Amino acid sequence: MELAGLSPHPSPPLHLRQRSLSSRSFISPLSCSLPFLTHHTSTQPLSLRRRNLLSRSKTQTDEEIYEERDYEEEESTSSRKPGSVLSLNNKPSRNLSLLNEYEMEELEFDPSHKSGFVAVLGKPNVGKSTLSNQLVGQKVSIVTDKPQTTRHRILGLCSGSDYQIILYDTPGVIQKEMHTLDSMMMKNVKKAAVDADCMMVVVDACKMPHKIDDILEGICTLEKKPPTLLVLNKKDLLKPGEIAKRIEWYEKNADVDDVIPVSAKYGHGIDDVRDWILSKLPFGPAYYPKDIISEHPERFFIGEIVREKIFIQYRKEVPYACQVNVVTYKTRPNAKDFIQVEILVDKDSQKIILIGKEGKALKALATAARLDIEDFLNKKVYLEVEVKVKEKWREDEKLLKTYGYAGIKIY
Numbered sequence: 001m002e003l004a005g006l007s008p009h010p011s012p013p014l015h016l017r018q019r020s021l022s023s024r025s026f027i028s029p030l031s032c033s034l035p036f037l038t039h040h041t042s043t044q045p046l047s048l049r050r051r052n053l054l055s056r057s058k059t060q061t062d063e064e065i066y067e068e069r070d071y072e073e074e075e076s077t078s079s080r081k082p083g084s085v086l087s088l089n090n091k092p093s094r095n096l097s098l099l100n101e102y103e104m105e106e107l108e109f110d111p112s113h114k115s116g117f118v119a120v121l122g123k124p125n126v127g128k129s130t131l132s133n134q135l136v137g138q139k140v141s142i143v144t145d146k147p148q149t150t151r152h153r154i155l156g157l158c159s160g161s162d163y164q165i166i167l168y169d170t171p172g173v174i175q176k177e178m179h180t181l182d183s184m185m186m187k188n189v190k191k192a193a194v195d196a197d198c199m200m201v202v203v204d205a206c207k208m209p210h211k212i213d214d215i216l217e218g219i220c221t222l223e224k225k226p227p228t229l230l231v232l233n234k235k236d237l238l239k240p241g242e243i244a245k246r247i248e249w250y251e252k253n254a255d256v257d258d259v260i261p262v263s264a265k266y267g268h269g270i271d272d273v274r275d276w277i278l279s280k281l282p283f284g285p286a287y288y289p290k291d292i293i294s295e296h297p298e299r300f301f302i303g304e305i306v307r308e309k310i311f312i313q314y315r316k317e318v319p320y321a322c323q324v325n326v327v328t329y330k331t332r333p334n335a336k337d338f339i340q341v342e343i344l345v346d347k348d349s350q351k352i353i354l355i356g357k358e359g360k361a362l363k364a365l366a367t368a369a370r371l372d373i374e375d376f377l378n379k380k381v382y383l384e385v386e387v388k389v390k391e392k393w394r395e396d397e398k399l400l401k402t403y404g405y406a407g408i409k410i411y
């Protein structure tokens with residue numbers, strides 16, 4: 001069976017773009033104000049939505065999930081020229097930035113324009129994804145109450161008329177690397193820090209570290225550390241006096257340039273964080289068109305939506321044992337888009353839990369995922385979910401690379 005990332009038909013290079021000017025009213029007050037540049041790298045209608053990917057809570061039966069269907073598909077094809085493939089394995093050169101000549105010229109002439117890469121680092125569950133989503137103004141990273149939900153370096157873009165901030169939301173830094181998957185994830189974290197023009201270390205304000213090394217674990221040992229901001233998150237859970245004490249402690253003990261308290265969940269302090277980033281970014285033109293908020297293909301987000309639903313529905317080790325691959329995505333002129341997803345697990349026992357009695361658990365999962373995928377794509381889809389056992393997939397480096405854990409390749 002063909003696997004996501006190995007597919008001969010890469011998913012359409014559909015960037016998550018912002019809404020056009022006419023639909024600006026959908027932009028949340030937390031989002032940055034972004035100009036809309038008419039620039040198209042895809043023949044597909046672009047997804048311009050600014051709603052959360054996972055806003056649907058409604059459940060409904062989904063008999064379609066198990067139905068056999070005849071369909072005549074039209075494969076989605078990439079319209080991006082081979083020369084415009086941008087890999088995030090390395091920090092892209094400005095020459096590779098996805099701008100047309102007009103945009104380049106326009107931006108080149110503005111010497112006060114700033115742009116650069118920002119790594120968002122920290123332990124699992126401290127709120128890195130929530131903070132990144134707030135800065136971008138739309139959900140690009142999944143958020144759950146379980147640690148280590150983020151597995152990839154998620155790229156989010158936040159642009160203004162005179163700046164472009166490129167965010168790497170990274171997996172939480174973990175002390176004990178248990179699987180090859182964990183060490184590959186950590187390699188990506190360190191790579192993000194090395195690539196960055198500045199970095200933000202997010203900590204949970206409620207938890208005091210025993211010693212300062214606990215905060216960064218290895219990342220601080222970087223030979224040349226970029227300007228670093230300590231973001232004291234979840235301040236909404238502390239009394240004002242307590243916040244002041246924590247700030248003082250971190251200012252005294254942490255090897256960082258500044259400390260800013262925020263509540264990423266409620267959007268407090270986000271402007272201060274953005275201002276700090278802007279004070280550290282180098283001058284230069286944008287890397288990406290200004291209306292794009294993420295460079296991941298559609299398939300990536302579909303996989304992430306399914307993974308978030310797994311984290312929400314299942315407990316203990318099951319979500320961590322799952323790899324979600326979007327095996328097929330076909331658009332069909334006279335029918336719903338067809339999406340085939342496989343969930344790989346380590347053991348039969350995990351497969352049994354995922355499927356549940358009479359397939360009820362899997363059906364509930366598929367329904368919840370389908371509703372959010374439809375919300376995300378803004379159209380109806382036919383979703384097929386299959387669970388398979390692939391023993392020790394988390395140890396198989398070659399396989400992990402095909403799943404994108406060696407750094408994400410963008411089509």
Ligand SMILES: Nc1nc2c(ncn2[C@@H]2O[C@H](COP(=O)(O)OP(=O)(O)OP(=O)(O)O)[C@@H](O)[C@H]2O)c(=O)[nH]1
Binds near residue numbers: 131
């Ligand atoms: N009260 C409160 N909760 C928050 C805040 N920010 C994030 N959270 C919650 O903390 C949990 C973890 O948030 P994430 O953004 O997924 O954390 P993360 O650091 O990206 O997690 P990993 O995927 O483990 O790296 C979620 O339940 C969030 O809703 C905040 O400012 N206040």
